[in-house]
Amino acid sequence: MPPHSTSISRTTLHYTTTLTPIGTALAVTSDRGLVALRFAEGSPESMLAQIMAWRREPAARDDEALAPVVIELEQYFAGERRRFDIDLDLTGLAPFTRAALEAIRDIPYGETAGYGEVAITAGAPRAARAVGTACANTPISVVIPVHRVVRADGSLGEYGGRPEVKRALLALESGIEGVLP
The missing domain is CATH 1.10.10.10 (Winged helix-like DNA-binding domain superfamily/Winged helix DNA-binding domain)
Known part of the structure; x- marks a missing residue:
């Protein structure tokens, strides 16, 4: 490592896709919470690439880790959930x-x-x-x-x-x- 440089700890984002009544959802989480939830604005791959560029973090598919997000979305669209309990990660927003x-x-x-x-x-x-x-x-x-x-x-x-x-x-x-x- 060059002198005077700082090592930045990079987390890995985790993502999954799921079908919903309003389109395919791309859900992305960090170790702090939900980073993004986007619907059918293009291919999930292009949406993921935009999020990775914005966050400057690598991403790995992890359907199991995002199962709670998918379950809450399913409950919402079924009319069974009125408020989400998902932690949010709004890092990087003004x-x-x-x-x-x-x-x-x-x-x-x-x-x-x-x-x-x-x-x-x-x-x-x-x-x-x-x-x-x-x-x-x-x-x-x-x-x-x-x-x-x-x-x-x-x-x-x-x-x-x-x-x-x-x-x-x-x-x-x-x-x-x-x-x-």
């Missing part, structure tokens, strides 16, 4: 993004909140647009329920270019049957 996502995680099942309301809860009342950016760029869908964040006029807005998925998730949480694709 402080306000982290605060906004934590505020979003507290929106009750079946309810919605406006971008401005989330901004207030996150400690930045004038940052409604930044909340929108945090929602659009969240690495963790569904477990962080960004689908519960709506525009000030109550309209749904986008959901990663898939507003029909946002409608379906909100309908699922409202107890409307047969809404998932």
